[in-house]
Amino acid sequence: MVSDLLAAVSFRVRAAFYALTPAEAFCGALGSTPNFLSEAFPVILLLAAVEALYIRAKGRDDQWRLHEVVVNISSMGLANGSALVLFRGAELGLYTYVYENWRVATLPWDSRLTYLYALLAVEFAAYWWHRAAHEVALLWSAHHVHHSSEDMNMFVAPRVSIFRPFYKWAFYVPLVVLGLPPATMVVHMQLGVIYTAWTHNDTIPKLSKVVPYLGHAIEFVMVTPSHHRVHHGANKYCLDKNYGMVLIVYDRLFSTFAEEKEDEPIVYGTLKQRDSYDIIGVQVEPARELWAKVRSMRTLGDMARALFYGPGWVPGAPRLGREEDVPCVKGRKKHQFNVPAWFSFYLLVNALSVFCCYLEVNSRYNEMDKWQPIVLVAYLALAYAAVGALFDGRRHGPRLEVARLLLFLLLSRAYPLFEAPAVNQAHALVCGLSLLLSPAVASASASRAARRAAAAAAEKEEEKAE
Incomplete structure (x- = not known):
């Protein structure tokens, strides 16, 4: 044994x-x-x-x-x-x-x-x-x-x-x-x-x-x-x-190796770091930016190069862009996520509860009809869009959150698929309790949006002063 x-x-x-x-x-x-x-x-x-x-x-x-x-x-x-x-x-x-x-x-x-x-x-x-x-x-x-x-x-x-x-x-x-x-x-x-x-x-x-x-x-x-x-x-x-x-x-x-330097702390993230925690946004925003770059090109050749050359390429530059155009990010401060502790806990519980729904789909995938996982994954996308909008303090966030909470509760009543597994019953309970908190959630999300707008305005003023 x-x-x-x-x-x-x-x-x-x-x-x-x-x-x-x-x-x-x-x-x-x-x-x-x-x-x-x-x-x-x-x-x-x-x-x-x-x-x-x-x-x-x-x-x-x-x-x-x-x-x-x-x-x-x-x-x-x-x-x-x-x-x-x-x-x-x-x-x-x-x-x-x-x-x-x-x-x-x-x-x-x-x-x-x-x-x-x-x-x-x-x-x-x-x-x-x-x-x-x-x-x-x-x-x-x-x-x-x-x-x-x-x-x-x-x-x-x-x-x-x-x-x-x-x-x-x-x-x-x-x-x-x-x-x-x-x-x-x-x-x-x-x-x-x-x-x-x-x-x-x-x-x-x-x-x-x-x-x-x-x-x-x-x-x-x-x-x-x-x-x-x-x-x-x-x-x-x-x-x-x-x-x-x-x-x-x-x-x-192939000469792509670099040793970690002891005298230069590593700054993590991308060169153009966003102050965003939108779960859907971090997935699709880079594609939107690339499409805007492609549309800004004047020739078909440059459009193709914008797609298939390096992300730092600009017309007239080498395939991977110019080294002198790369900004120096040493010592860059991280973006801060300043929200009340209860609001952070709310986002955590709902995001993890949704993730458990994904695990449920994954564990029973072969037992389901073709349409059932599609519906559940569509709900995952909607839920992460709502939670992500609350993360970022978007105006539509509270409305979208209420809509996805009501949708899941309706689905859990209409289809045994959503009602039977224990994990989905637990998620339905989380959704019901979350509905009761929706006015407070909307207020906290609006406060976060106001703080972010003020911070963005202050950053623009600093750029003008420089």
């Missing part, structure tokens, strides 16, 4: 750090692919909680802020929920079709050599999609959301884009053409994503400081928190560096 428990814990821990044996990762068919994320999730959550407690104990509250965590988790629910409905296995079906009809070789799925090849090949594909997401403006408009957090902790890892599934698959298709079994590829894709959780970390120092010789060796081959801190930095030396997800060797090979 004890040995079985220890074996299960060991498996979960090793899954979180890409440390499973080849035999444990062997998988012959997509239908039998293990859900390694579910296995590793308790370990990741425990590590994230320990990190949060450590940050708080050290008095570094600016590196773990609750409103940022809420946006991060909500982004994951929105992105994964929409992908679940929009793609419904299409990506896996594509890999299977290409493998069965167009592959030029056949690699055994239960070979140690195939395991090693898969590790290197999947990481190679991940390096290039990640690099393309930074160097192609159209793809950056999607990837931007992951870099928009001003904090750096393990809860930043799930802050992903709803648009990522539209392009990421293209970088993995060549691997199945070359004979990598789709199930093997998906296993390594899972393990690679899981590994990135611990690298989103501003607490763990360079491993070479902790374990002098072994740490140097690990940092030469593997991506570590120090490497990934650089990737998330807005400092000039950090931009477009350290794309690796698991291995840092491709960055060293």
